[in-house]
Amino acid sequence: MRITVNPHAFTDMQLENAAAILQGGGICAFPTETVYGLGANAFDEKAVKKIFEAKGRPQDNPLIVHVSDRSQLDDICTVTPLAEMLMDRFWGGPLTLILPKKEAVPYSVTAGLETVAVRLPSHPVANALIRLSGLPIAAPSANLSGKPSPTRAAHVIADLEGRADCIIDGGDCLWGVESTVLDLTVSPPAVLRPGAVTKEELSEVIGEVIYGTGVGAPKSPGMKYTHYAPNAPVYIAEGEDALARIYSAAEKFQKPGVLYYQTERPKFSSSVFAGKNEKEYAVNLFFALREFDKMGVDVIFAMPPKEGGMGDAVRNRLFKSAGGKTI
Ligand code: AMP
Numbered sequence: 001m002r003i004t005v006n007p008h009a010f011t012d013m014q015l016e017n018a019a020a021i022l023q024g025g026g027i028c029a030f031p032t033e034t035v036y037g038l039g040a041n042a043f044d045e046k047a048v049k050k051i052f053e054a055k056g057r058p059q060d061n062p063l064i065v066h067v068s069d070r071s072q073l074d075d076i077c078t079v080t081p082l083a084e085m086l087m088d089r090f091w092g093g094p095l096t097l098i099l100p101k102k103e104a105v106p107y108s109v110t111a112g113l114e115t116v117a118v119r120l121p122s123h124p125v126a127n128a129l130i131r132l133s134g135l136p137i138a139a140p141s142a143n144l145s146g147k148p149s150p151t152r153a154a155h156v157i158a159d160l161e162g163r164a165d166c167i168i169d170g171g172d173c174l175w176g177v178e179s180t181v182l183d184l185t186v187s188p189p190a191v192l193r194p195g196a197v198t199k200e201e202l203s204e205v206i207g208e209v210i211y212g213t214g215v216g217a218p219k220s221p222g223m224k225y226t227h228y229a230p231n232a233p234v235y236i237a238e239g240e241d242a243l244a245r246i247y248s249a250a251e252k253f254q255k256p257g258v259l260y261y262q263t264e265r266p267k268f269s270s271s272v273f274a275g276k277n278e279k280e281y282a283v284n285l286f287f288a289l290r291e292f293d294k295m296g297v298d299v300i301f302a303m304p305p306k307e308g309g310m311g312d313a314v315r316n317r318l319f320k321s322a323g324g325k326t327i
């Protein structure tokens with residue numbers, strides 16, 4: 001089933017069928033302010049399994065449990081004082097917190113971990129759907145495993161039509177990169193995935209925050225798989241003479257694609273402008289990677305933004321999509 005809603009003007013009635021599908025153990029794709037999610041009742045082990053099957057997602061990659069009201073957390077996790085402070089400041093919004101799990105949450109959601117990831121989105125459609133279902137909704141991004149995350153309904157349709165019981169088209173996502181994931185079960189708290197809520201902003205509220213050990217960190221199994229990968233190999237080109245290096249590396253290829261940032265438009269027809277700043281870059285990143293697939297390029301060269309703030313979120317996704325390859 002496909003449902004189209006205007007995120008600024010919709011009624012509960014438009015989402016009732018989708019909520020009923022979730023209550024009945026089905027899986028439903030829905031818009032959030034970060035990327036589209038593929039959701040199921042977090043307490044229903046069978047429903048959660050369907051998410052892994054639809055995406056082809058490895059079983060040891062945990063999901064995020066989405067709520068529309070903080071009172072839902074009572075059955076899900078232990079809310080610590082630091083968590084309260086962060087929720088007051090950043091919820092609803094693109095911040096996921098890792099907290100000790102409670103028994104009602106099946107291990108299929110947490111990939112066997114004693115911790116659970118929780119988030120309260122700011123997207124009105126996501127929140128209305130969760131509220132109408134009356135359930136906490138476990139959801140990863142609504143893409144085939146390994147592919148770039150979907151920032152538009154068309155991306156979800158391309159990946160999951162016929163695999164999800166319902167797809168809600170609620171327009172383009174605001175941020176374009178997934179939520180910041182912060183582990184509050186370690187001290188100091190560790191960012192496992194940078195996102196729109198920056199490390200700097202987190203520190204302002206709770207003091208010292210560090211980056212987790214990154215790729216392969218055992219606390220975040222999600223980090224060890226190929227991620228955000230378009231069809232063509234991606235190479236990162238960083239620094240002042242990035243464009244010159246791209247021109248020389250591109251000679252070996254038939255149809256190079258370039259994701260360019262803070263430089264002139266490269267001479268190749270398959271060039272995509274990343275945006276005027278890091279925030280725009282984040283919004284455009286996954287869209288651009290999927291556009292390169294459509295253009296049929298045989299290689300992608302990408303110029304990353306500088307480190308810090310939102311730049312860290314974009315760099316994290318880009319380096320993963322490149323599998324760390326640079327020129
Ligand atoms: P995604 O699959 O893209 O929607 O993002 C969900 C991500 O949240 C996973 O890939 C993990 O990196 C992270 N995550 C979820 N639950 C946990 C957890 N209990 N511990 C660590 N990371 C988690």
Ligand code: MG
Nearest residue numbers: 140141142149
């Ligand atoms: Mg994902």
